Amino acid sequence: MAAAKVWGCITDFFTYETTKSVVVKSWLVGSINRFVQLLIIVYFVGWVFLHEKAYQTTDTGIESAVMTKVKGFGRYNNQVMDVADYVVPQQGTSVFCIITRLIMTENQTQGLCPQYGKKYRCSNDTDCDKHIGSHLASGIFTGTCLTEVGQCQVEGWCPTEDDSVSTEFMEEAENFTIFIKNSVRFPHFGVTRGNFPPNINIACVYDPVSNPYCPIFRVGDILKLANETFSTIAGQGGQIGIHIRWFCNFDKPVENCRPSYSFTRLDDVFGENTVSKGYNFRFAKYYRSPSEGDYRTLHKAFAIHFDVMVSGNAGKFDVIPTLINIVAAFTSVGLATVLCDVILLNFLRGAEQYKAKKFEEVSDVAVNTESECQSQSQSLQTLKTEGKVSYDSGTFSNGCQP
Numbered sequence: 001m002a003a004a005k006v007w008g009c010i011t012d013f014f015t016y017e018t019t020k021s022v023v024v025k026s027w028l029v030g031s032i033n034r035f036v037q038l039l040i041i042v043y044f045v046g047w048v049f050l051h052e053k054a055y056q057t058t059d060t061g062i063e064s065a066v067m068t069k070v071k072g073f074g075r076y077n078n079q080v081m082d083v084a085d086y087v088v089p090q091q092g093t094s095v096f097c098i099i100t101r102l103i104m105t106e107n108q109t110q111g112l113c114p115q116y117g118k119k120y121r122c123s124n125d126t127d128c129d130k131h132i133g134s135h136l137a138s139g140i141f142t143g144t145c146l147t148e149v150g151q152c153q154v155e156g157w158c159p160t161e162d163d164s165v166s167t168e169f170m171e172e173a174e175n176f177t178i179f180i181k182n183s184v185r186f187p188h189f190g191v192t193r194g195n196f197p198p199n200i201n202i203a204c205v206y207d208p209v210s211n212p213y214c215p216i217f218r219v220g221d222i223l224k225l226a227n228e229t230f231s232t233i234a235g236q237g238g239q240i241g242i243h244i245r246w247f248c249n250f251d252k253p254v255e256n257c258r259p260s261y262s263f264t265r266l267d268d269v270f271g272e273n274t275v276s277k278g279y280n281f282r283f284a285k286y287y288r289s290p291s292e293g294d295y296r297t298l299h300k301a302f303a304i305h306f307d308v309m310v311s312g313n314a315g316k317f318d319v320i321p322t323l324i325n326i327v328a329a330f331t332s333v334g335l336a337t338v339l340c341d342v343i344l345l346n347f348l349r350g351a352e353q354y355k356a357k358k359f360e361e362v363s364d365v366a367v368n369t370e371s372e373c374q375s376q377s378q379s380l381q382t383l384k385t386e387g388k389v390s391y392d393s394g395t396f397s398n399g400c401q402p
Ligand SMILES: *[C@@H]1O[C@H](CO)[C@@H](O)[C@H](O)[C@H]1NC(C)=O
Pocket: 171, 172, 173, 174, 175
């Protein structure tokens, strides 16, 4: 008896079930069905496969190295400025500054002196008490008012800096050139590329239209392409982003894998601010004299801060994404049925009739009698014999027929 049951289970398992279809000869539903199918096919072929290149694997983790070199001479404070004077830091990395304006405070020594600035005026010592512990001045406040000059006293590098003076910017910086060497590697495909070919004319200057692969950029051109004027950014300082983008398709020859450049002002959002406009920093040069000890020249430098950023990805044909997306496309074509069913069973004349053809209902009277395994096959049987007309939408049949 038990053996027969097991055998029954096995034969039940090795069966194939296929869905029974209802063919609806309706021009309206038929054409909606074909139209929706067509839309889905067009979407997959046009957008997913051709535009988004779903048949490729992509490598987004590119490795990149950047080297920069600035060239040019300027005149500032009756001196000729070369690269060692105006580029900070000197290492030639992807982040560097070109100093365009300086406020210099010379011959500073350690000592006590008045703090410059309207904010620090005083007539007696109590006026200076509120500044004690302040970080905003050039030294540590002593709490003393130097009545002969009417300014609070600080201890530190003296004389203190007066950065309200207006100085000229270095006009020649507009003609400085920046050479950018960028190599990238796509580790997934093992491809290495450089941003210029070996036979490049080294006297070229980048131009987005006539010379888009030249790696030498004029500062003035970069600012123009970032929609900035040289005179404002040279006076106040600012941050400029140089973006190098690599979007490569390795289904085509590797030589076609070339960079594209774009330029933006990175600190644009602070353009309307009244405080902390532009970009500046301070540094000092130190000297020692045998008689007077250490002294220094303090520089407040306004600079154009460049940041070279590299991004990109590469794609190449691969079987696995192709298969996955083809299967997704075929499956999605079936979505047309869902839409057509909704129309057919709800909005069309004769919807009741279609429903009756599509859904057959069976009551559970015949099911209870048999044991598990057989009851399954039995219930399929009863479905066929005791099939009743259903007026339900099929999703929830409650079995309460009027
Ligand atoms: C920049 O170079 C051009 C052409 O070489 C020259 O006419 C111009 O005067 C230069 N600008 C500055 C500020 O030196």
